[in-house]
Amino acid sequence: MLATSCFAQGDAKRGEYIAKAGGCLGCHTVEKDKAVPYAGGRALKTPFGTFYGPNITPHPQAGIGRWSEADFVRALREGRRPDGAHYFPAFPYPSFTLITDADLRDLWAYMRSLPPSSRQSEPHDLGFLYRWRFLVGIWKWLFFTPGPFAPDPGQSAVLNRGKYLVTALGHCGECHTPRNFLGAPKKSRFLGGAKFGKGTAASNLTPTRLGKQGDGELKEFLRTAMTPDGDVAAASMAEVVQNTTGQLTPQDLDALVAYLRSLPPLPEEGK
Amino acid sequence: MKKTLLAAGVAIVVGGVAGTALAQVKPEVLVKQRQAVMTLQGKYFGPIAGMASGKVTPYNADVVSRSATYLENLAQMAWDGFHESTKGGKNTNALPEIWSQKAKFDELSQRLQTETAKLGEVARAKDEAGVKRQYAAVGKVCGACHESFRQKL
Numbered sequence: 001m002l003a004t005s006c007f008a009q010g011d012a013k014r015g016e017y018i019a020k021a022g023g024c025l026g027c028h029t030v031e032k033d034k035a036v037p038y039a040g041g042r043a044l045k046t047p048f049g050t051f052y053g054p055n056i057t058p059h060p061q062a063g064i065g066r067w068s069e070a071d072f073v074r075a076l077r078e079g080r081r082p083d084g085a086h087y088f089p090a091f092p093y094p095s096f097t098l099i100t101d102a103d104l105r106d107l108w109a110y111m112r113s114l115p116p117s118s119r120q121s122e123p124h125d126l127g128f129l130y131r132w133r134f135l136v137g138i139w140k141w142l143f144f145t146p147g148p149f150a151p152d153p154g155q156s157a158v159l160n161r162g163k164y165l166v167t168a169l170g171h172c173g174e175c176h177t178p179r180n181f182l183g184a185p186k187k188s189r190f191l192g193g194a195k196f197g198k199g200t201a202a203s204n205l206t207p208t209r210l211g212k213q214g215d216g217e218l219k220e221f222l223r224t225a226m227t228p229d230g231d232v233a234a235a236s237m238a239e240v241v242q243n244t245t246g247q248l249t250p251q252d253l254d255a256l257v258a259y260l261r262s263l264p265p266l267p268e269e270g271k
Numbered sequence: 272m273k274k275t276l277l278a279a280g281v282a283i284v285v286g287g288v289a290g291t292a293l294a295q296v297k298p299e300v301l302v303k304q305r306q307a308v309m310t311l312q313g314k315y316f317g318p319i320a321g322m323a324s325g326k327v328t329p330y331n332a333d334v335v336s337r338s339a340t341y342l343e344n345l346a347q348m349a350w351d352g353f354h355e356s357t358k359g360g361k362n363t364n365a366l367p368e369i370w371s372q373k374a375k376f377d378e379l380s381q382r383l384q385t386e387t388a389k390l391g392e393v394a395r396a397k398d399e400a401g402v403k404r405q406y407a408a409v410g411k412v413c414g415a416c417h418e419s420f421r422q423k424l
Contacts, residue, residue, distance in 0.1 A: 193423070199366040201423040209424070225414070226320055230313025232413035234423065 010069075010102075015110025018103050020247040021169040022096070026239060027053035039063075039117035044090055048183060049126030051090040059116035072108045073101070078146050079136075086136035088124070089144070089183065098149040098168035143184040162259025165252055166191075170244060175202040175236075178269065192266035200236075208265040218257055222246065298357040305352030306363075308345055315342040316409065319390070323406040332397045339387070339394035339402070342409075346387040350380045364422035372419070379416040386412050 019025070030041030039062075040055035058065040064072070071082040079086060079093035087093060099107070129135075149168050151160040166172050177185040178194040193204030203209060210218060217228055225233040225241035233241065248256065315338040321327030322335055357363065358370055369376045386409045393401030 199368040199419055199422075203423045224320070224324065224326065225410075226317070227313075228317070229310070230315070230317030230320070232313075232316070232410055232417065234418040234421065235411070235414035236418060238410070238414040 010105035010107070010109030012106070012109040012113045014103075015106035015108065015113075017247075018099075018107045018169065019110055020244055021165060021252070022099070022107070023170065023240060023244040024056070025243045028056050029053070036115075036117045036119060038111075038114055039119040040121045041119065046090060046183070048088075048090075048130040049124060051088060051124045051126075052122045054121035055117060055119050056111060057114045057117045058112055059118055062118045062120055063116055064111070065116055069105065069108050072111070073104050076104060076107075077148070079140065079144065086133050086140065088126075088130075088133070088136055089139065090124075092171040092174045094144050094185075095168060095171035095174060097144075097146045098164070100148050100168075103169075139182065139184070143182070158255045158258050159262055161252065162255035162257070162262075165248070165256045166259055170256070172205065176205050189266060189269070191260075191263060193269060195269070202237075204266060204268055205260055206263045206266045207261060208267060210260055211265070215257055218260075219253055222248075222253060222256070296354075298354070298360050299362070301352045301354055301357050302360055302363045302365075305349040308349040308352070312342060312345045312349075315339075315345065316406075316413075319394070319402065319406050320410065323403045330399060332394075332399065335402055336394045336397065339391045343384075343387045343391035346384050364424065366420050366422055369420050376416070376420055379412060379420075383409070383412045383416070 025037060027042050027044060028038045028040055029035050030039070032041075035041070036057070038056050040053050042053040044051045044053065055063045057063040060066050067075075067082060074080050074082070075087065075091075076093055076096040076099060078097070079089065079091065081087060149164050151157075151164075155163075173185055173191055176191045176193060178189050178192065179185055191205040193202055193209070195201045213221070213227075221227055221233065222241060222245040224246065225238040232238070245253065245256070318327065319335050319338050319342070322330045353365065353369055353376070355370060357365070358367055386405070390402065390405040390409050393405050
Protein backbone atom coordinates (compact mmCIF):
# COMPACT_ATOMS: atom_id res chain seq x y z
CA MET A 1 0.00 0.00 0.00
CA LEU A 2 2.72 2.41 1.06
CA ALA A 3 4.91 1.46 -1.86
CA THR A 4 2.09 1.99 -4.34
CA SER A 5 1.17 5.43 -3.07
CA CYS A 6 4.82 6.53 -3.07
CA PHE A 7 5.17 5.36 -6.62
CA ALA A 8 1.96 6.95 -7.81
CA GLN A 9 2.51 10.39 -6.35
CA GLY A 10 5.36 12.65 -5.40
CA ASP A 11 6.11 13.49 -1.81
CA ALA A 12 5.51 17.21 -1.18
CA LYS A 13 7.74 17.23 1.91
CA ARG A 14 10.70 15.91 -0.07
CA GLY A 15 9.71 18.29 -2.85
CA GLU A 16 10.07 21.24 -0.52
CA TYR A 17 13.67 20.24 0.15
CA ILE A 18 14.30 19.87 -3.58
CA ALA A 19 12.86 23.34 -4.20
CA LYS A 20 15.37 24.70 -1.66
CA ALA A 21 18.28 22.73 -3.12
CA GLY A 22 17.16 24.00 -6.55
CA GLY A 23 17.07 27.62 -5.40
CA CYS A 24 13.71 28.18 -7.15
CA LEU A 25 12.71 30.91 -4.72
CA GLY A 26 15.36 33.42 -5.83
CA CYS A 27 14.16 34.01 -9.38
CA HIS A 28 10.49 33.28 -8.74
CA THR A 29 9.99 35.77 -5.91
CA VAL A 30 10.15 39.54 -6.16
CA GLU A 31 12.83 41.34 -4.11
CA LYS A 32 10.54 42.97 -1.61
CA ASP A 33 9.66 42.56 2.04
CA LYS A 34 6.67 40.27 2.54
CA ALA A 35 6.69 39.19 -1.10
CA VAL A 36 4.59 36.07 -1.82
CA PRO A 37 7.00 33.15 -2.30
CA TYR A 38 7.02 31.74 -5.85
CA ALA A 39 4.59 34.40 -7.13
CA GLY A 40 7.30 35.71 -9.48
CA GLY A 41 8.61 39.14 -10.35
CA ARG A 42 12.38 39.01 -9.85
CA ALA A 43 14.29 40.81 -12.60
CA LEU A 44 17.31 39.02 -14.05
CA LYS A 45 19.44 41.41 -16.09
CA THR A 46 21.47 39.79 -18.86
CA PRO A 47 23.29 41.03 -21.98
CA PHE A 48 20.21 39.88 -23.95
CA GLY A 49 17.69 41.85 -21.94
CA THR A 50 15.84 41.62 -18.65
CA PHE A 51 13.97 38.46 -17.78
CA TYR A 52 11.30 38.30 -15.09
CA GLY A 53 10.78 35.12 -13.12
CA PRO A 54 7.11 34.18 -13.56
CA ASN A 55 4.46 33.23 -11.00
CA ILE A 56 4.72 29.46 -10.45
CA THR A 57 2.07 29.11 -7.74
CA PRO A 58 -0.93 26.90 -8.64
CA HIS A 59 -3.18 29.81 -9.61
CA PRO A 60 -5.18 28.72 -12.69
CA GLN A 61 -4.71 31.99 -14.61
CA ALA A 62 -1.73 33.83 -13.10
CA GLY A 63 0.31 30.75 -12.21
CA ILE A 64 0.68 27.14 -13.33
CA GLY A 65 -2.54 25.81 -11.78
CA ARG A 66 -3.74 24.26 -15.04
CA TRP A 67 -0.57 22.33 -15.69
CA SER A 68 -0.34 18.56 -15.54
CA GLU A 69 2.62 16.75 -14.02
CA ALA A 70 3.73 15.95 -17.59
CA ASP A 71 3.72 19.68 -18.45
CA PHE A 72 5.91 20.36 -15.43
CA VAL A 73 8.35 17.56 -16.26
CA ARG A 74 8.59 18.76 -19.89
CA ALA A 75 9.30 22.34 -18.74
CA LEU A 76 12.26 21.34 -16.59
CA ARG A 77 13.54 18.41 -18.64
CA GLU A 78 13.12 19.84 -22.15
CA GLY A 79 12.76 23.59 -21.63
CA ARG A 80 9.35 23.69 -23.27
CA ARG A 81 6.08 25.35 -22.34
CA PRO A 82 2.89 23.28 -22.24
CA ASP A 83 2.07 24.69 -25.73
CA GLY A 84 5.42 23.40 -27.00
CA ALA A 85 7.20 26.76 -27.34
CA HIS A 86 10.78 27.05 -26.07
CA TYR A 87 11.72 28.70 -22.81
CA PHE A 88 14.60 31.15 -22.87
CA PRO A 89 17.57 29.51 -21.14
CA ALA A 90 17.46 32.26 -18.48
CA PHE A 91 15.29 29.54 -16.95
CA PRO A 92 18.20 27.22 -16.17
CA TYR A 93 16.76 24.06 -17.76
CA PRO A 94 20.20 23.14 -19.15
CA SER A 95 20.90 22.35 -15.47
CA PHE A 96 17.42 21.26 -14.41
CA THR A 97 17.20 18.71 -17.22
CA LEU A 98 19.56 16.65 -15.04
CA ILE A 99 17.02 16.38 -12.19
CA THR A 100 15.83 12.79 -11.76
CA ASP A 101 12.25 11.71 -12.48
CA ALA A 102 11.60 10.95 -8.82
CA ASP A 103 12.82 14.39 -7.71
CA LEU A 104 10.71 16.10 -10.41
CA ARG A 105 7.62 14.25 -9.17
CA ASP A 106 8.29 15.30 -5.57
CA LEU A 107 8.96 18.86 -6.64
CA TRP A 108 5.69 18.91 -8.58
CA ALA A 109 3.80 17.62 -5.53
CA TYR A 110 5.27 20.48 -3.49
CA MET A 111 4.46 23.11 -6.12
CA ARG A 112 0.85 21.89 -6.14
CA SER A 113 0.66 22.35 -2.37
CA LEU A 114 1.56 26.08 -2.45
CA PRO A 115 -1.14 28.70 -1.89
CA PRO A 116 -2.15 30.15 -5.27
CA SER A 117 -1.32 33.81 -5.89
CA SER A 118 -3.08 35.96 -8.50
CA ARG A 119 -0.01 38.14 -9.06
CA GLN A 120 0.39 38.73 -12.81
CA SER A 121 3.77 37.80 -14.30
CA GLU A 122 5.37 40.60 -16.27
CA PRO A 123 6.62 40.11 -19.86
CA HIS A 124 10.38 39.86 -20.43
CA ASP A 125 12.07 42.97 -21.73
CA LEU A 126 14.45 41.67 -24.39
CA GLY A 127 16.74 43.09 -27.05
CA PHE A 128 15.43 43.26 -30.63
CA LEU A 129 16.92 40.01 -31.95
CA TYR A 130 16.31 37.96 -28.86
CA ARG A 131 12.55 38.23 -28.75
CA TRP A 132 11.91 35.34 -31.12
CA ARG A 133 11.48 32.14 -29.24
CA PHE A 134 12.06 29.98 -32.32
CA LEU A 135 15.69 31.14 -32.32
CA VAL A 136 15.97 29.45 -28.94
CA GLY A 137 15.38 26.20 -30.85
CA ILE A 138 18.64 26.74 -32.72
CA TRP A 139 20.38 27.63 -29.46
CA LYS A 140 19.12 24.41 -27.90
CA TRP A 141 20.23 22.37 -30.90
CA LEU A 142 23.73 23.81 -30.47
CA PHE A 143 24.10 23.82 -26.71
CA PHE A 144 21.42 21.79 -24.95
CA THR A 145 21.42 18.06 -24.19
CA PRO A 146 18.25 16.92 -22.42
CA GLY A 147 18.30 13.97 -20.05
CA PRO A 148 18.57 13.15 -16.34
CA PHE A 149 21.78 12.88 -14.36
CA ALA A 150 23.57 9.56 -14.75
CA PRO A 151 25.75 8.72 -11.75
CA ASP A 152 29.29 7.70 -12.60
CA PRO A 153 29.69 4.12 -11.31
CA GLY A 154 33.44 4.70 -11.05
CA GLN A 155 32.92 7.43 -8.43
CA SER A 156 31.77 7.21 -4.82
CA ALA A 157 28.12 7.80 -3.90
CA VAL A 158 29.18 10.98 -2.07
CA LEU A 159 30.87 12.49 -5.13
CA ASN A 160 27.93 11.56 -7.34
CA ARG A 161 25.53 13.18 -4.88
CA GLY A 162 27.72 16.28 -4.73
CA LYS A 163 27.85 16.50 -8.51
CA TYR A 164 24.07 16.15 -8.69
CA LEU A 165 23.59 18.92 -6.12
CA VAL A 166 26.00 21.27 -7.92
CA THR A 167 25.16 20.59 -11.56
CA ALA A 168 21.47 19.63 -11.50
CA LEU A 169 19.66 21.17 -8.53
CA GLY A 170 22.02 23.93 -7.40
CA HIS A 171 22.69 25.07 -11.00
CA CYS A 172 25.87 26.71 -9.66
CA GLY A 173 27.42 26.85 -13.13
CA GLU A 174 24.73 29.22 -14.38
CA CYS A 175 26.63 32.00 -12.61
CA HIS A 176 30.03 30.48 -11.81
CA THR A 177 30.85 29.25 -15.35
CA PRO A 178 31.64 31.96 -17.92
CA ARG A 179 29.52 32.13 -21.08
CA ASN A 180 30.36 32.60 -24.75
CA PHE A 181 28.86 35.40 -26.87
CA LEU A 182 25.71 33.34 -27.44
CA GLY A 183 25.23 32.93 -23.74
CA ALA A 184 26.21 29.27 -23.57
CA PRO A 185 28.51 28.11 -20.76
CA LYS A 186 32.13 27.47 -21.75
CA LYS A 187 32.60 23.82 -20.82
CA SER A 188 36.38 24.14 -20.63
CA ARG A 189 35.93 26.76 -17.89
CA PHE A 190 33.36 24.82 -15.84
CA LEU A 191 32.91 26.57 -12.45
CA GLY A 192 36.06 28.59 -13.18
CA GLY A 193 34.43 31.90 -12.20
CA ALA A 194 32.77 34.51 -14.38
CA LYS A 195 32.66 38.27 -14.75
CA PHE A 196 29.44 40.11 -15.57
CA GLY A 197 30.90 43.57 -16.23
CA LYS A 198 30.60 46.60 -13.95
CA GLY A 199 32.57 44.84 -11.25
CA THR A 200 30.10 42.06 -10.49
CA ALA A 201 31.45 38.56 -10.77
CA ALA A 202 31.12 35.01 -9.49
CA SER A 203 34.11 33.30 -7.88
CA ASN A 204 36.19 30.46 -9.21
CA LEU A 205 34.89 27.35 -7.39
CA THR A 206 37.70 25.02 -8.44
CA PRO A 207 40.52 24.11 -6.00
CA THR A 208 42.67 26.93 -7.41
CA ARG A 209 40.61 29.31 -5.34
CA LEU A 210 38.80 27.14 -2.77
CA GLY A 211 41.95 25.19 -1.91
CA LYS A 212 42.92 28.08 0.34
CA GLN A 213 39.96 27.35 2.60
CA GLY A 214 39.59 24.39 4.92
CA ASP A 215 36.47 22.21 4.82
CA GLY A 216 35.19 23.75 8.05
CA GLU A 217 35.63 27.28 6.79
CA LEU A 218 33.99 26.52 3.47
CA LYS A 219 31.03 24.79 5.09
CA GLU A 220 30.55 27.60 7.55
CA PHE A 221 30.53 30.04 4.64
CA LEU A 222 27.89 27.96 2.82
CA ARG A 223 25.76 27.76 5.98
CA THR A 224 26.04 31.35 7.19
CA ALA A 225 27.38 33.50 4.31
CA MET A 226 30.22 34.43 6.67
CA THR A 227 33.75 33.20 7.22
CA PRO A 228 34.99 32.41 10.74
CA ASP A 229 36.91 35.72 10.72
CA GLY A 230 33.72 37.69 10.22
CA ASP A 231 33.96 38.44 6.50
CA VAL A 232 30.54 38.78 4.88
CA ALA A 233 29.59 37.42 1.44
CA ALA A 234 28.36 39.66 -1.34
CA ALA A 235 24.59 40.07 -1.40
CA SER A 236 23.74 37.72 -4.30
CA MET A 237 25.68 34.80 -2.81
CA ALA A 238 24.34 35.63 0.65
CA GLU A 239 20.87 35.10 -0.81
CA VAL A 240 21.89 31.73 -2.25
CA VAL A 241 23.22 30.74 1.18
CA GLN A 242 19.99 31.78 2.85
CA ASN A 243 17.71 30.02 0.33
CA THR A 244 19.79 27.03 -0.66
CA THR A 245 23.17 26.02 0.73
CA GLY A 246 22.26 27.00 4.30
CA GLN A 247 19.19 24.74 4.05
CA LEU A 248 21.03 21.60 2.98
CA THR A 249 21.35 18.60 5.28
CA PRO A 250 24.87 18.16 6.75
CA GLN A 251 25.34 15.08 4.51
CA ASP A 252 24.43 17.04 1.38
CA LEU A 253 26.70 19.93 2.35
CA ASP A 254 29.56 17.43 2.84
CA ALA A 255 28.86 15.93 -0.58
CA LEU A 256 28.73 19.35 -2.23
CA VAL A 257 32.10 20.35 -0.75
CA ALA A 258 33.66 16.96 -1.59
CA TYR A 259 32.58 17.39 -5.21
CA LEU A 260 33.99 20.92 -5.48
CA ARG A 261 37.27 19.62 -4.06
CA SER A 262 37.38 16.97 -6.80
CA LEU A 263 37.13 19.47 -9.68
CA PRO A 264 40.13 20.00 -11.95
CA PRO A 265 41.79 23.26 -10.82
CA LEU A 266 41.32 26.10 -13.32
CA PRO A 267 43.43 29.26 -13.31
CA GLU A 268 41.70 32.55 -12.65
CA GLU A 269 40.52 34.22 -15.83
CA GLY A 270 42.58 37.24 -16.91
CA LYS A 271 41.30 40.58 -15.73
CA MET B 272 41.36 91.04 19.10
CA LYS B 273 44.88 90.18 18.11
CA LYS B 274 44.57 86.95 20.06
CA THR B 275 41.38 86.01 18.21
CA LEU B 276 43.04 86.67 14.87
CA LEU B 277 46.03 84.64 15.90
CA ALA B 278 43.80 81.78 17.05
CA ALA B 279 41.95 81.90 13.74
CA GLY B 280 45.26 81.84 11.92
CA VAL B 281 46.45 78.87 13.91
CA ALA B 282 43.16 77.11 13.30
CA ILE B 283 43.47 77.62 9.54
CA VAL B 284 47.05 76.36 9.51
CA VAL B 285 46.20 73.34 11.65
CA GLY B 286 43.09 72.59 9.58
CA GLY B 287 45.13 72.87 6.43
CA VAL B 288 47.72 70.49 7.78
CA ALA B 289 45.09 67.94 8.80
CA GLY B 290 43.49 68.20 5.35
CA THR B 291 46.69 67.74 3.41
CA ALA B 292 48.06 65.17 5.83
CA LEU B 293 45.73 62.56 4.43
CA ALA B 294 46.65 63.41 0.86
CA GLN B 295 50.31 62.92 1.72
CA VAL B 296 49.84 59.47 3.20
CA LYS B 297 51.16 56.93 0.71
CA PRO B 298 48.32 55.18 -1.15
CA GLU B 299 49.61 51.75 -0.14
CA VAL B 300 49.46 52.81 3.51
CA LEU B 301 45.88 54.07 3.11
CA VAL B 302 44.98 50.67 1.62
CA LYS B 303 46.60 48.86 4.55
CA GLN B 304 44.83 51.05 7.07
CA ARG B 305 41.38 50.62 5.61
CA GLN B 306 41.97 46.86 5.29
CA ALA B 307 42.88 46.83 8.97
CA VAL B 308 39.54 48.49 9.71
CA MET B 309 37.70 45.88 7.62
CA THR B 310 39.54 43.06 9.41
CA LEU B 311 38.61 44.45 12.81
CA GLN B 312 35.00 44.97 11.75
CA GLY B 313 34.99 41.25 10.95
CA LYS B 314 36.57 40.50 14.31
CA TYR B 315 33.76 42.22 16.21
CA PHE B 316 30.88 41.38 13.89
CA GLY B 317 31.80 37.68 14.03
CA PRO B 318 30.78 37.03 17.67
CA ILE B 319 27.64 39.15 17.34
CA ALA B 320 26.49 37.21 14.28
CA GLY B 321 27.49 33.91 15.88
CA MET B 322 25.47 34.54 19.04
CA ALA B 323 22.54 36.25 17.32
CA SER B 324 22.16 33.32 14.91
CA GLY B 325 22.44 30.78 17.73
CA LYS B 326 25.57 29.20 16.30
CA VAL B 327 27.63 30.30 19.29
CA THR B 328 26.01 29.50 22.62
CA PRO B 329 25.27 30.72 25.18
CA TYR B 330 24.25 34.24 24.19
CA ASN B 331 26.42 36.65 26.15
CA ALA B 332 24.89 40.15 26.27
CA ASP B 333 28.11 41.69 27.62
CA VAL B 334 30.25 40.35 24.77
CA VAL B 335 27.61 41.47 22.26
CA SER B 336 27.39 44.93 23.79
CA ARG B 337 31.16 45.41 23.83
CA SER B 338 31.59 44.08 20.27
CA ALA B 339 28.75 46.22 18.92
CA THR B 340 30.23 49.36 20.45
CA TYR B 341 33.63 48.64 18.89
CA LEU B 342 31.94 47.88 15.58
CA GLU B 343 29.94 51.09 15.68
CA ASN B 344 33.16 53.07 16.04
CA LEU B 345 35.06 51.06 13.45
CA ALA B 346 32.26 51.57 10.93
CA GLN B 347 33.22 55.24 10.72
CA MET B 348 36.91 54.70 10.06
CA ALA B 349 37.46 53.03 6.69
CA TRP B 350 35.95 55.60 4.37
CA ASP B 351 38.57 58.34 4.08
CA GLY B 352 40.98 55.53 3.19
CA PHE B 353 39.15 55.16 -0.12
CA HIS B 354 41.05 58.18 -1.44
CA GLU B 355 41.31 58.70 -5.21
CA SER B 356 45.07 58.11 -4.97
CA THR B 357 44.42 54.44 -4.08
CA LYS B 358 42.41 53.76 -7.24
CA GLY B 359 43.82 50.85 -9.27
CA GLY B 360 46.46 50.15 -6.62
CA LYS B 361 48.03 46.79 -5.91
CA ASN B 362 47.08 44.39 -3.11
CA THR B 363 43.51 45.61 -2.93
CA ASN B 364 40.16 44.15 -3.92
CA ALA B 365 38.57 47.59 -4.10
CA LEU B 366 36.96 48.05 -7.52
CA PRO B 367 37.20 51.26 -9.60
CA GLU B 368 33.38 51.49 -9.38
CA ILE B 369 33.93 52.99 -5.90
CA TRP B 370 34.94 56.20 -7.65
CA SER B 371 32.76 55.95 -10.77
CA GLN B 372 29.65 55.30 -8.65
CA LYS B 373 30.68 57.49 -5.76
CA ALA B 374 27.15 58.46 -4.70
CA LYS B 375 26.10 54.83 -4.31
CA PHE B 376 29.29 53.99 -2.42
CA ASP B 377 28.84 56.95 -0.08
CA GLU B 378 25.23 56.02 0.54
CA LEU B 379 26.18 52.47 1.52
CA SER B 380 29.01 53.65 3.77
CA GLN B 381 26.59 56.03 5.46
CA ARG B 382 24.04 53.26 5.86
CA LEU B 383 26.62 51.03 7.54
CA GLN B 384 27.22 53.76 10.10
CA THR B 385 23.49 54.21 10.72
CA GLU B 386 22.81 50.47 11.04
CA THR B 387 25.81 49.77 13.29
CA ALA B 388 24.78 52.70 15.51
CA LYS B 389 21.33 51.13 15.89
CA LEU B 390 22.97 47.79 16.64
CA GLY B 391 25.11 49.45 19.30
CA GLU B 392 22.01 50.94 20.88
CA VAL B 393 20.04 47.69 21.18
CA ALA B 394 23.17 45.78 22.23
CA ARG B 395 23.92 48.20 25.09
CA ALA B 396 20.26 48.06 26.13
CA LYS B 397 20.75 44.24 26.38
CA ASP B 398 17.83 43.84 24.01
CA GLU B 399 18.50 40.33 22.65
CA ALA B 400 15.54 40.30 20.24
CA GLY B 401 16.60 43.71 18.92
CA VAL B 402 20.16 42.46 18.33
CA LYS B 403 18.83 39.43 16.46
CA ARG B 404 16.90 41.75 14.14
CA GLN B 405 19.53 44.42 13.75
CA TYR B 406 22.60 42.22 13.15
CA ALA B 407 20.90 41.01 9.96
CA ALA B 408 20.42 44.61 8.80
CA VAL B 409 24.14 45.25 9.33
CA GLY B 410 25.10 42.08 7.44
CA LYS B 411 22.87 43.17 4.58
CA VAL B 412 24.75 46.45 4.14
CA CYS B 413 28.12 44.63 4.26
CA GLY B 414 26.90 42.28 1.51
CA ALA B 415 25.35 45.03 -0.61
CA CYS B 416 28.61 46.97 -0.68
CA HIS B 417 30.75 43.88 -1.31
CA GLU B 418 28.41 42.98 -4.18
CA SER B 419 29.20 46.08 -6.22
CA PHE B 420 32.50 47.37 -4.92
CA ARG B 421 34.72 44.46 -3.92
CA GLN B 422 36.49 42.14 -6.32
CA LYS B 423 35.15 38.62 -5.89
CA LEU B 424 37.79 36.59 -4.14
